[in-house]
Amino acid sequence: MKAIVCEEPNRFEMKETDMPKAAAGEALVRIRRIGICGTDLHAYRGNQPYFEYPRILGHELAGEIVEIGSNANGLKAGDMVTIMPYIECGQCIACRSGKTNCCTKMSVLGVHQDGGMREYMTVPADHLLSTEGLTFDQTAIVECYSIGAHAVRRAAIEQGEFALVIGAGPIGLGVMKFAKLAGAKVIALDINDERLEFCKQWAPADFTVNAKKDPVQEIEAITGGDFPTVVLDATGNAKSMESALRYVAHGGRLVYVGLVKSDIAFSDPEFHKREMSIVSSRNATRVDFEHVIRSIRDGHIDTRSFITHRVGFDDMIGEYESWLKPETGVIKAVVEL
Template identity: 80%
Template structure:
C-alpha cells in the first residue's frame, strides 16, 4: 500500500509498505481523508516535542471500516468512521479517573507511533466513532475541533462571560466556536487582520483585537475594565503564552491549549494578586468527539470555508512546504485518498 513517511525533519518519502493486519479488538480501516494539523507541520520542521523519526504522520482521519469483529459500538464493515487517535493505557491514575486524554503512557497516532498517512491502518475498535451523516472532510476535522471543544469544557464557561482566545489558527478557531456555543462573549486576538475578519464571520467572534494595536487597552475597553474571566492561548508560542497572564481578570482562568517546546516563566506577584487558575488542555476525550460530531450534524459549524486547501495523496509532498508559509492563507489543508 502507498505510505508517506517523514524520514527526518524536512523530508518526506513515498513508499510501498505492507498492509497492516488487525489484531484482536482492532479494526482495519481504509483511510479516505487526512487533515493536516499544526502538530504535523511542527513534526516536519523538527519542532514537535515527544517525537522520533522516521514516523508516519497523520492523526486527523476519516476512514471506512474494512474488517472488524464483534464490538460494543455496533460498528460493521462499510461504516464511515472518525478515529480517536489517542491510545491510552486504561490503567494509570488519569485513565482510572476518566481523563484518558492525559494518560501517563499516552501514544498518539502520528506522533508517538505511526499514524494514518497511508491507505490502510489498524486501530482499536473502541477508538472509532460512526460518522453517518457527515461528509468525509467533516469527519476528518472532528479531531481538530475536539481539541477546542475539550478546552472549552475544561474551562467550564458560564453563559455571558467574556472569553478571550489568543491565536486564530485552526485550534483557536475551534475554541472560539465552542466557546460561542457555550454562551460566551468571544474576543479574538491575533496579528493577522484577514484572519480576524474570518473569526468575525466563522465563529462568529463578538469582538476582534489586533495584537499590534495596544491590545490590553482594547480588551479593557471591551470588558468595561474587568478583563476576560477566561483566556485561552492557542498559539503554541512562548512569548504569547507568557504575555497572556496580563489579559486575565482577577479570579479568572487561563487555559494553555497550544504546546510549545520551551520553558515558560511568569511574574508570581501578579499571578497571586489575581488568584489566577492556570491550566493546560491536552488532546480530547470521546465525550468531546461526540459533542463535535453532534454539532456538525446539527449544522452549527461551517466546514466549507474552514477547509481551504485540498490535494491528492501523492501530490501532498510537493504541496507541504507551501502550507508552512503564512502568505498561503491555509486554515486547514486536506489530503484526499
C-alpha cells in the same frame, strides 16, 4: 500499500509498505481524508515535543471500516468513522479517573507511533466513532474541533462571560466556536487582520483585536475595565503564553491549549494578585468527539469554508512546504485518498 513517511525534519518519502492485519480488538480502516494539523507541520520542521523519526504523520482522519469484529459500539464494515488517535494504557491514575486524554503512558497516532498518512491502517475498535450523516471532509476535522471543545469544557465557561481566545489558527478557531456555543462573548486576538476577519465571520467572534496594536487597552475597554474572566491561549508560542496572564481578570482562569517545546515563565506577583487559575488542556475525550459530531450534524459549524486547501495523496509531498507559508492563507488543508 502506499505510505508517506517523514524520514527526518524537512523530508518526506513515499514508500510501499505491507498491508496491515487487524489483531483481536482492532479494525482495518481505509483512510479517505487526512487533515493537516499544526502538530504535523511542527513535526515536519523538527519542532514537535515527544517526537522521533522516521514517522508516518497524520492523526486528523476520516476512514471507512474494511474489517471489524464484534464490538461494543455496533460498528461494521462499510461504516464511515473518525479515529480517536490517543491510545491510552487504561490502567494509570488518569485512565482510572476517566481522563484517558492525559494517560501517563499516552501514545498518539502520528506522534508517538505511526499515524494515518497511508492507504490503510489498523486501529483499536474502541477508538472509532461513527460519523453517519457527515461527509469525509467533515469527518476528517472532527479531531481538530475536539481539541477546542475539550479546552472549552476545561475552561468551564458560563453563559455571558467574556472569553478571550489568543491565536486564530485551526485550534483557536475551534475554541472560539465552542466558546460561542457555550454562551460566551468571544474576543479573538491575533496578529493577522485577515484571520481576524475570518474569526468575525466564521465563529463568529463578537470582538477582534490585533495583538500588534495596543491589545491590553482595547481588551480592557471591550470588557468595561474588567478584562476577560477566561483566557484560552491556542498559539503554541512561548512569548504569547507568557504574556497571556496580563489579559486575565482578577479571579479568572487561563487555559493553555497550545503546546510549546520550551519552558514558559511569568511574573508571580501578577499571577498571585489575580488569584487566578492556570489550566492545561490536552487532547480530547470521547465525550468531546461526540459533542463535535453532534454539533456538525446539527448544522452549528460551517465546515465548508474551514477547509481552504486540498490535494490528492500522491501530490501531497510537493504541496506541503507551501502550507508552512503564512501568505498561502491556509486555515485547514486536507489530503484526499
